[in-house]
Amino acid sequence: MVGKHACPECGANLEWNAKAQSLKCPYCGAVVEWSEETRAQLGQEVVEQDLESALRQPAAAKGWGEERYEVQCQNCRAISVLASKTAAQRCDFCGSPAIVAHESEHNAITPQSLLPFKISDGQIRDRIRQWYGSRWFAPNKLKTAALTDTLHGVYLPYWTFDAHADAQWHAEAGFYYYTTETYRDSNGNTQTREVRHVRWESASGQLQHFFDDELVPGTVGVQPQLLRQVEPFPTTTDLKPYTPEFVRGWTVERYQVDLAKAAQINEGDMDDQLRNMCSRQVPGDTQRNLQVQRAYSGRTFKHILVPVWLVGYTYGRTTYQIVANGYTGQIAGERPYSWVKITLAVLCGLLLLALVLGLMQGS
Ligand SMILES: [Zn+2]
Ligand SMILES: [Zn+2]
Structure with a gap:
Protein backbone atom coordinates (compact mmCIF):
# COMPACT_ATOMS: atom_id res chain seq x y z
CA MET A 1 0.00 0.00 0.00
CA VAL A 2 1.35 3.43 -0.93
CA GLY A 3 1.44 6.08 1.80
CA LYS A 4 -1.08 8.85 1.44
CA HIS A 5 1.57 11.50 1.64
CA ALA A 6 4.45 10.89 -0.74
CA CYS A 7 7.75 12.76 -1.09
CA PRO A 8 7.27 15.66 -3.55
CA GLU A 9 10.83 15.11 -4.90
CA CYS A 10 11.10 11.35 -5.37
CA GLY A 11 7.70 9.88 -4.49
CA ALA A 12 8.98 7.73 -1.60
CA ASN A 13 7.11 7.37 1.69
CA LEU A 14 7.68 10.24 4.12
CA GLU A 15 8.63 9.66 7.75
CA TRP A 16 8.22 11.80 10.86
CA ASN A 17 11.51 13.44 11.80
CA ALA A 18 11.84 14.48 15.45
CA LYS A 19 14.70 16.93 14.88
CA ALA A 20 13.01 18.76 12.00
CA GLN A 21 9.53 18.43 13.56
CA SER A 22 8.38 17.73 10.02
CA LEU A 23 7.85 14.89 7.61
CA LYS A 24 11.10 13.96 5.94
CA CYS A 25 12.01 11.71 3.05
CA PRO A 26 14.49 9.06 4.27
CA TYR A 27 15.89 8.71 0.71
CA CYS A 28 16.38 12.20 -0.72
CA GLY A 29 16.09 14.24 2.48
CA ALA A 30 13.21 16.44 1.27
CA VAL A 31 11.35 18.04 4.18
CA VAL A 32 7.59 18.55 4.18
CA GLU A 33 6.33 20.92 6.84
CA TRP A 34 3.63 19.45 9.10
CA SER A 35 0.79 21.93 9.30
CA GLU A 36 -2.94 22.13 9.82
CA GLU A 37 -3.15 21.93 6.03
CA THR A 38 -1.33 18.61 5.99
CA ARG A 39 -3.70 17.36 8.64
CA ALA A 40 -6.71 18.49 6.62
CA GLN A 41 -5.29 16.84 3.50
CA LEU A 42 -5.04 13.56 5.34
CA GLY A 43 -8.61 14.07 6.53
CA ASP A 162 -13.12 10.75 29.59
CA ALA A 163 -16.21 10.59 31.80
CA HIS A 164 -18.74 12.70 33.65
CA ALA A 165 -19.01 11.70 37.29
CA ASP A 166 -21.92 12.35 39.67
CA ALA A 167 -21.13 11.55 43.27
CA GLN A 168 -23.08 11.68 46.52
CA TRP A 169 -21.36 11.24 49.83
CA HIS A 170 -22.25 10.68 53.48
CA ALA A 171 -19.81 10.89 56.33
CA GLU A 172 -19.43 11.71 59.97
CA ALA A 173 -17.73 15.06 60.36
CA GLY A 174 -15.76 15.54 63.56
CA PHE A 175 -15.35 18.90 65.28
CA TYR A 176 -12.73 19.38 67.97
CA TYR A 177 -13.55 21.00 71.30
CA TYR A 178 -11.51 21.31 74.46
CA THR A 179 -12.28 21.03 78.16
CA THR A 180 -10.16 21.84 81.14
CA GLU A 181 -9.50 19.00 83.56
CA THR A 182 -7.92 19.07 86.94
CA TYR A 183 -5.59 16.35 88.14
CA ARG A 184 -2.97 15.75 90.83
CA ASP A 185 0.67 15.57 89.78
CA SER A 186 3.23 13.20 91.34
CA ASN A 187 3.85 15.63 94.20
CA GLY A 188 0.17 15.65 95.10
CA ASN A 189 -0.41 19.21 93.82
CA THR A 190 -3.58 20.06 91.89
CA GLN A 191 -2.92 20.95 88.23
CA THR A 192 -5.12 21.72 85.19
CA ARG A 193 -4.78 20.63 81.61
CA GLU A 194 -6.61 21.07 78.24
CA VAL A 195 -8.18 17.90 76.83
CA ARG A 196 -9.32 17.55 73.22
CA HIS A 197 -12.67 15.91 72.38
CA VAL A 198 -14.50 15.29 69.10
CA ARG A 199 -18.15 16.09 68.49
CA TRP A 200 -19.47 13.94 65.62
CA GLU A 201 -22.14 15.22 63.24
CA SER A 202 -23.50 13.48 60.19
CA ALA A 203 -22.82 15.31 56.93
CA SER A 204 -23.59 14.75 53.28
CA GLY A 205 -23.07 16.41 49.94
CA GLN A 206 -22.65 15.87 46.26
CA LEU A 207 -20.31 16.83 43.46
CA GLN A 208 -19.87 16.63 39.73
CA HIS A 209 -16.58 16.20 37.98
CA PHE A 210 -15.41 15.81 34.40
CA PHE A 211 -12.50 13.45 33.95
CA GLN A 264 -11.65 -1.34 34.63
CA ILE A 265 -8.32 0.14 35.76
CA ASN A 266 -9.58 3.59 34.75
CA GLU A 267 -12.74 3.14 36.84
CA GLY A 268 -10.65 2.24 39.88
CA ASP A 269 -8.46 5.34 39.31
CA MET A 270 -11.51 7.59 39.01
CA ASP A 271 -13.10 6.05 42.13
CA ASP A 272 -9.96 6.85 44.12
CA GLN A 273 -9.88 10.43 42.87
CA LEU A 274 -13.60 10.97 43.51
CA ARG A 275 -13.27 9.64 47.03
CA ASN A 276 -10.49 12.17 47.69
CA MET A 277 -12.58 14.99 46.25
CA CYS A 278 -15.56 14.02 48.44
CA SER A 279 -13.34 13.69 51.47
CA ARG A 280 -12.13 17.27 50.96
CA GLN A 281 -15.78 18.46 51.04
CA VAL A 282 -16.51 16.95 54.46
CA PRO A 283 -16.58 19.83 56.96
CA GLY A 284 -14.95 19.84 60.38
CA ASP A 285 -11.53 18.94 61.71
CA THR A 286 -11.63 15.22 61.13
CA GLN A 287 -13.90 12.59 59.57
CA ARG A 288 -14.92 8.93 59.55
CA ASN A 289 -17.20 6.48 57.73
CA LEU A 290 -17.06 8.23 54.36
CA GLN A 291 -19.40 6.55 51.90
CA VAL A 292 -19.46 7.53 48.24
ZN1 LIG B 1 12.33 11.88 -1.51
ZN1 LIG C 1 12.13 -8.07 25.07
Whole structure:
Protein backbone atom coordinates (compact mmCIF):
# COMPACT_ATOMS: atom_id res chain seq x y z
CA MET A 1 0.00 0.00 0.00
CA VAL A 2 1.35 3.43 -0.93
CA GLY A 3 1.44 6.08 1.80
CA LYS A 4 -1.08 8.85 1.44
CA HIS A 5 1.57 11.50 1.64
CA ALA A 6 4.45 10.89 -0.74
CA CYS A 7 7.75 12.76 -1.09
CA PRO A 8 7.27 15.66 -3.55
CA GLU A 9 10.83 15.11 -4.90
CA CYS A 10 11.10 11.35 -5.37
CA GLY A 11 7.70 9.88 -4.49
CA ALA A 12 8.98 7.73 -1.60
CA ASN A 13 7.11 7.37 1.69
CA LEU A 14 7.68 10.24 4.12
CA GLU A 15 8.63 9.66 7.75
CA TRP A 16 8.22 11.80 10.86
CA ASN A 17 11.51 13.44 11.80
CA ALA A 18 11.84 14.48 15.45
CA LYS A 19 14.70 16.93 14.88
CA ALA A 20 13.01 18.76 12.00
CA GLN A 21 9.53 18.43 13.56
CA SER A 22 8.38 17.73 10.02
CA LEU A 23 7.85 14.89 7.61
CA LYS A 24 11.10 13.96 5.94
CA CYS A 25 12.01 11.71 3.05
CA PRO A 26 14.49 9.06 4.27
CA TYR A 27 15.89 8.71 0.71
CA CYS A 28 16.38 12.20 -0.72
CA GLY A 29 16.09 14.24 2.48
CA ALA A 30 13.21 16.44 1.27
CA VAL A 31 11.35 18.04 4.18
CA VAL A 32 7.59 18.55 4.18
CA GLU A 33 6.33 20.92 6.84
CA TRP A 34 3.63 19.45 9.10
CA SER A 35 0.79 21.93 9.30
CA GLU A 36 -2.94 22.13 9.82
CA GLU A 37 -3.15 21.93 6.03
CA THR A 38 -1.33 18.61 5.99
CA ARG A 39 -3.70 17.36 8.64
CA ALA A 40 -6.71 18.49 6.62
CA GLN A 41 -5.29 16.84 3.50
CA LEU A 42 -5.04 13.56 5.34
CA GLY A 43 -8.61 14.07 6.53
CA GLN A 44 -7.95 12.95 10.08
CA GLU A 45 -9.13 14.26 13.39
CA VAL A 46 -8.66 13.28 17.01
CA VAL A 47 -11.97 11.72 18.01
CA GLU A 48 -13.35 10.28 21.24
CA GLN A 49 -15.17 6.94 20.94
CA ASP A 50 -18.10 5.78 23.01
CA LEU A 51 -16.85 3.26 25.56
CA GLU A 52 -20.03 1.33 26.24
CA SER A 53 -20.76 0.51 22.62
CA ALA A 54 -17.11 -0.33 21.92
CA LEU A 55 -17.11 -2.83 24.81
CA ARG A 56 -20.38 -4.38 23.58
CA GLN A 57 -19.38 -4.56 19.96
CA PRO A 58 -15.85 -3.68 18.92
CA ALA A 59 -15.81 -1.54 15.80
CA ALA A 60 -14.09 -2.94 12.73
CA ALA A 61 -10.40 -2.16 13.09
CA LYS A 62 -9.18 0.71 10.96
CA GLY A 63 -5.76 -0.85 10.67
CA TRP A 64 -2.36 0.80 10.52
CA GLY A 65 -2.89 2.45 7.13
CA GLU A 66 -0.27 0.20 5.57
CA GLU A 67 1.27 -3.27 5.89
CA ARG A 68 2.58 -4.12 9.36
CA TYR A 69 4.14 -7.20 10.97
CA GLU A 70 4.13 -8.23 14.61
CA VAL A 71 6.91 -9.95 16.52
CA GLN A 72 6.91 -11.00 20.15
CA CYS A 73 9.90 -11.10 22.47
CA GLN A 74 10.22 -14.41 24.30
CA ASN A 75 12.08 -12.70 27.13
CA CYS A 76 9.97 -9.65 28.09
CA ARG A 77 6.78 -10.61 26.14
CA ALA A 78 6.50 -7.22 24.46
CA ILE A 79 4.88 -7.28 21.02
CA SER A 80 6.42 -4.94 18.45
CA VAL A 81 4.62 -3.76 15.33
CA LEU A 82 7.09 -3.26 12.49
CA ALA A 83 7.01 -2.06 8.91
CA SER A 84 9.21 -4.86 7.63
CA LYS A 85 9.42 -8.56 8.46
CA THR A 86 13.18 -8.49 8.63
CA ALA A 87 13.62 -5.26 10.59
CA ALA A 88 14.07 -6.67 14.08
CA GLN A 89 17.21 -8.52 15.13
CA ARG A 90 16.81 -7.82 18.82
CA CYS A 91 13.96 -6.74 21.08
CA ASP A 92 13.82 -2.93 21.37
CA PHE A 93 12.65 -3.22 24.97
CA CYS A 94 15.11 -5.63 26.57
CA GLY A 95 17.75 -6.30 23.92
CA SER A 96 17.00 -10.03 23.74
CA PRO A 97 17.53 -11.75 20.36
CA ALA A 98 14.73 -14.24 21.17
CA ILE A 99 11.99 -12.77 18.99
CA VAL A 100 9.38 -14.73 17.06
CA ALA A 101 6.63 -13.81 14.61
CA HIS A 102 3.32 -13.00 16.27
CA GLU A 103 -0.08 -13.49 14.67
CA SER A 104 -1.89 -10.15 14.73
CA GLU A 105 -5.47 -10.24 15.96
CA HIS A 106 -7.74 -9.01 13.19
CA ASN A 107 -10.08 -7.14 15.56
CA ALA A 108 -7.30 -5.38 17.47
CA ILE A 109 -7.87 -1.67 18.00
CA THR A 110 -5.35 0.50 16.19
CA PRO A 111 -4.37 3.96 17.41
CA GLN A 112 -6.53 6.95 16.52
CA SER A 113 -4.09 9.59 17.59
CA LEU A 114 -0.57 10.03 18.88
CA LEU A 115 2.01 12.33 20.32
CA PRO A 116 4.82 12.56 17.73
CA PHE A 117 8.48 12.49 18.80
CA LYS A 118 9.76 15.92 19.82
CA ILE A 119 13.17 14.99 21.24
CA SER A 120 15.60 13.73 18.59
CA ASP A 121 18.06 10.87 19.07
CA GLY A 122 20.97 13.33 19.21
CA GLN A 123 19.32 15.36 21.97
CA ILE A 124 18.46 12.29 23.99
CA ARG A 125 22.02 10.93 23.74
CA ASP A 126 23.28 14.16 25.31
CA ARG A 127 20.72 13.95 28.07
CA ILE A 128 21.44 10.30 28.84
CA ARG A 129 25.16 11.08 28.92
CA GLN A 130 24.49 13.75 31.56
CA TRP A 131 22.22 11.37 33.45
CA TYR A 132 25.04 8.79 33.56
CA GLY A 133 27.52 11.42 34.61
CA SER A 134 25.48 12.14 37.71
CA ARG A 135 25.45 8.47 38.68
CA TRP A 136 28.48 7.12 40.47
CA PHE A 137 29.50 3.50 40.44
CA ALA A 138 27.86 2.71 37.10
CA PRO A 139 30.08 0.39 35.05
CA ASN A 140 31.95 2.18 32.25
CA LYS A 141 30.99 -0.54 29.81
CA LEU A 142 27.42 0.51 30.23
CA LYS A 143 28.07 4.08 29.20
CA THR A 144 29.39 3.07 25.81
CA ALA A 145 26.79 0.36 25.28
CA ALA A 146 23.92 2.69 26.05
CA LEU A 147 25.02 5.38 23.67
CA THR A 148 25.68 3.40 20.56
CA ASP A 149 23.38 0.84 19.05
CA THR A 150 21.01 0.18 21.92
CA LEU A 151 19.03 3.43 21.79
CA HIS A 152 15.61 2.96 20.23
CA GLY A 153 12.66 5.24 19.64
CA VAL A 154 9.43 3.41 20.40
CA TYR A 155 5.77 4.39 20.42
CA LEU A 156 3.99 2.98 23.47
CA PRO A 157 0.28 2.15 23.54
CA TYR A 158 -1.93 4.06 25.98
CA TRP A 159 -5.65 4.29 26.57
CA THR A 160 -7.19 7.61 27.53
CA PHE A 161 -10.64 7.91 29.08
CA ASP A 162 -13.12 10.75 29.59
CA ALA A 163 -16.21 10.59 31.80
CA HIS A 164 -18.74 12.70 33.65
CA ALA A 165 -19.01 11.70 37.29
CA ASP A 166 -21.92 12.35 39.67
CA ALA A 167 -21.13 11.55 43.27
CA GLN A 168 -23.08 11.68 46.52
CA TRP A 169 -21.36 11.24 49.83
CA HIS A 170 -22.25 10.68 53.48
CA ALA A 171 -19.81 10.89 56.33
CA GLU A 172 -19.43 11.71 59.97
CA ALA A 173 -17.73 15.06 60.36
CA GLY A 174 -15.76 15.54 63.56
CA PHE A 175 -15.35 18.90 65.28
CA TYR A 176 -12.73 19.38 67.97
CA TYR A 177 -13.55 21.00 71.30
CA TYR A 178 -11.51 21.31 74.46
CA THR A 179 -12.28 21.03 78.16
CA THR A 180 -10.16 21.84 81.14
CA GLU A 181 -9.50 19.00 83.56
CA THR A 182 -7.92 19.07 86.94
CA TYR A 183 -5.59 16.35 88.14
CA ARG A 184 -2.97 15.75 90.83
CA ASP A 185 0.67 15.57 89.78
CA SER A 186 3.23 13.20 91.34
CA ASN A 187 3.85 15.63 94.20
CA GLY A 188 0.17 15.65 95.10
CA ASN A 189 -0.41 19.21 93.82
CA THR A 190 -3.58 20.06 91.89
CA GLN A 191 -2.92 20.95 88.23
CA THR A 192 -5.12 21.72 85.19
CA ARG A 193 -4.78 20.63 81.61
CA GLU A 194 -6.61 21.07 78.24
CA VAL A 195 -8.18 17.90 76.83
CA ARG A 196 -9.32 17.55 73.22
CA HIS A 197 -12.67 15.91 72.38
CA VAL A 198 -14.50 15.29 69.10
CA ARG A 199 -18.15 16.09 68.49
CA TRP A 200 -19.47 13.94 65.62
CA GLU A 201 -22.14 15.22 63.24
CA SER A 202 -23.50 13.48 60.19
CA ALA A 203 -22.82 15.31 56.93
CA SER A 204 -23.59 14.75 53.28
CA GLY A 205 -23.07 16.41 49.94
CA GLN A 206 -22.65 15.87 46.26
CA LEU A 207 -20.31 16.83 43.46
CA GLN A 208 -19.87 16.63 39.73
CA HIS A 209 -16.58 16.20 37.98
CA PHE A 210 -15.41 15.81 34.40
CA PHE A 211 -12.50 13.45 33.95
CA ASP A 212 -10.49 14.44 30.88
CA ASP A 213 -7.88 12.17 29.28
CA GLU A 214 -7.19 9.86 32.19
CA LEU A 215 -4.30 7.69 31.03
CA VAL A 216 -3.93 3.92 31.37
CA PRO A 217 -0.79 2.36 29.87
CA GLY A 218 -1.24 -0.67 27.60
CA THR A 219 2.44 -1.57 27.51
CA VAL A 220 4.26 -4.60 28.87
CA GLY A 221 7.62 -3.65 27.36
CA VAL A 222 8.36 -0.80 29.76
CA GLN A 223 8.30 -1.24 33.52
CA PRO A 224 5.38 0.61 35.13
CA GLN A 225 7.45 2.27 37.87
CA LEU A 226 9.85 3.73 35.27
CA LEU A 227 6.98 4.88 33.10
CA ARG A 228 5.38 6.74 35.99
CA GLN A 229 8.63 8.61 36.53
CA VAL A 230 8.72 9.99 32.96
CA GLU A 231 5.02 10.92 32.79
CA PRO A 232 3.15 13.11 32.06
CA PHE A 233 2.60 13.07 28.32
CA PRO A 234 0.66 16.23 27.30
CA THR A 235 -2.17 14.35 25.60
CA THR A 236 -4.95 16.84 26.31
CA THR A 237 -3.31 19.52 24.21
CA ASP A 238 -0.78 18.11 21.79
CA LEU A 239 -2.24 14.93 20.27
CA LYS A 240 -2.13 14.54 16.50
CA PRO A 241 -4.49 12.34 14.48
CA TYR A 242 -2.87 9.03 13.55
CA THR A 243 -1.38 8.78 10.10
CA PRO A 244 1.15 6.14 8.99
CA GLU A 245 3.77 8.85 8.33
CA PHE A 246 4.22 9.47 12.05
CA VAL A 247 5.13 5.89 12.92
CA ARG A 248 6.91 4.85 9.74
CA GLY A 249 10.52 4.07 10.61
CA TRP A 250 9.69 3.74 14.34
CA THR A 251 8.80 0.63 16.33
CA VAL A 252 5.27 0.58 17.75
CA GLU A 253 4.38 -1.58 20.71
CA ARG A 254 1.11 -3.47 20.45
CA TYR A 255 -1.06 -3.09 23.57
CA GLN A 256 -1.51 -6.11 25.85
CA VAL A 257 -3.82 -4.46 28.35
CA ASP A 258 -7.05 -4.65 26.33
CA LEU A 259 -9.87 -2.10 26.32
CA ALA A 260 -12.05 -3.93 28.86
CA LYS A 261 -9.17 -4.32 31.31
CA ALA A 262 -8.01 -0.74 30.79
CA ALA A 263 -11.57 0.57 31.36
CA GLN A 264 -11.65 -1.34 34.63
CA ILE A 265 -8.32 0.14 35.76
CA ASN A 266 -9.58 3.59 34.75
CA GLU A 267 -12.74 3.14 36.84
CA GLY A 268 -10.65 2.24 39.88
CA ASP A 269 -8.46 5.34 39.31
CA MET A 270 -11.51 7.59 39.01
CA ASP A 271 -13.10 6.05 42.13
CA ASP A 272 -9.96 6.85 44.12
CA GLN A 273 -9.88 10.43 42.87
CA LEU A 274 -13.60 10.97 43.51
CA ARG A 275 -13.27 9.64 47.03
CA ASN A 276 -10.49 12.17 47.69
CA MET A 277 -12.58 14.99 46.25
CA CYS A 278 -15.56 14.02 48.44
CA SER A 279 -13.34 13.69 51.47
CA ARG A 280 -12.13 17.27 50.96
CA GLN A 281 -15.78 18.46 51.04
CA VAL A 282 -16.51 16.95 54.46
CA PRO A 283 -16.58 19.83 56.96
CA GLY A 284 -14.95 19.84 60.38
CA ASP A 285 -11.53 18.94 61.71
CA THR A 286 -11.63 15.22 61.13
CA GLN A 287 -13.90 12.59 59.57
CA ARG A 288 -14.92 8.93 59.55
CA ASN A 289 -17.20 6.48 57.73
CA LEU A 290 -17.06 8.23 54.36
CA GLN A 291 -19.40 6.55 51.90
CA VAL A 292 -19.46 7.53 48.24
CA GLN A 293 -22.06 6.59 45.67
CA ARG A 294 -21.16 7.53 42.15
CA ALA A 295 -22.36 7.16 38.59
CA TYR A 296 -20.34 7.70 35.44
CA SER A 297 -21.90 8.79 32.20
CA GLY A 298 -20.72 9.65 28.72
CA ARG A 299 -17.59 7.54 29.05
CA THR A 300 -15.39 7.79 25.98
CA PHE A 301 -11.95 6.51 25.11
CA LYS A 302 -9.12 6.87 22.66
CA HIS A 303 -6.32 4.49 21.86
CA ILE A 304 -3.19 6.58 21.46
CA LEU A 305 0.58 6.25 21.09
CA VAL A 306 3.19 8.17 23.05
CA PRO A 307 6.91 8.42 22.20
CA VAL A 308 9.73 7.10 24.39
CA TRP A 309 13.43 6.56 23.90
CA LEU A 310 14.59 3.25 25.35
CA VAL A 311 17.91 1.75 26.28
CA GLY A 312 17.47 -1.91 27.10
CA TYR A 313 20.56 -3.92 27.95
CA THR A 314 21.65 -7.01 29.75
CA TYR A 315 24.45 -6.76 32.26
CA GLY A 316 25.49 -9.99 33.86
CA ARG A 317 22.24 -11.91 33.90
CA THR A 318 19.90 -9.05 34.58
CA THR A 319 18.06 -6.86 32.11
CA TYR A 320 18.10 -3.14 32.78
CA GLN A 321 16.10 -0.39 31.17
CA ILE A 322 16.43 3.36 30.77
CA VAL A 323 13.34 5.23 29.59
CA ALA A 324 13.15 8.79 28.32
CA ASN A 325 9.98 10.67 27.48
CA GLY A 326 10.25 11.38 23.71
CA TYR A 327 8.23 14.55 24.15
CA THR A 328 9.56 16.16 27.33
CA GLY A 329 12.97 14.49 27.64
CA GLN A 330 12.34 13.31 31.22
CA ILE A 331 14.60 10.31 32.05
CA ALA A 332 14.21 7.40 34.47
CA GLY A 333 16.26 4.27 34.67
CA GLU A 334 17.91 1.49 36.50
CA ARG A 335 21.52 0.60 36.24
CA PRO A 336 23.79 -1.92 37.84
CA TYR A 337 26.53 -0.96 40.29
CA SER A 338 30.12 -1.58 39.33
CA TRP A 339 31.65 -3.67 42.10
CA VAL A 340 35.09 -2.87 40.78
CA LYS A 341 34.47 0.85 41.26
CA ILE A 342 32.90 0.38 44.68
CA THR A 343 35.74 -1.87 45.88
CA LEU A 344 38.32 0.63 44.66
CA ALA A 345 36.54 3.46 46.47
CA VAL A 346 36.44 1.44 49.71
CA LEU A 347 40.13 0.52 49.38
CA CYS A 348 41.05 4.18 48.83
CA GLY A 349 39.10 5.10 51.94
CA LEU A 350 40.90 2.46 54.03
CA LEU A 351 44.28 3.53 52.70
CA LEU A 352 43.55 7.13 53.63
CA LEU A 353 42.49 6.07 57.11
CA ALA A 354 45.68 4.03 57.56
CA LEU A 355 47.74 7.04 56.43
CA VAL A 356 46.03 9.37 58.87
CA LEU A 357 46.45 6.89 61.74
CA GLY A 358 50.09 6.39 60.79
CA LEU A 359 50.72 10.13 60.85
CA MET A 360 49.05 10.50 64.23
CA GLN A 361 51.18 7.73 65.70
CA GLY A 362 54.33 9.15 64.20
CA SER A 363 53.81 12.60 65.74
ZN1 LIG B 1 12.33 11.88 -1.51
ZN1 LIG C 1 12.13 -8.07 25.07
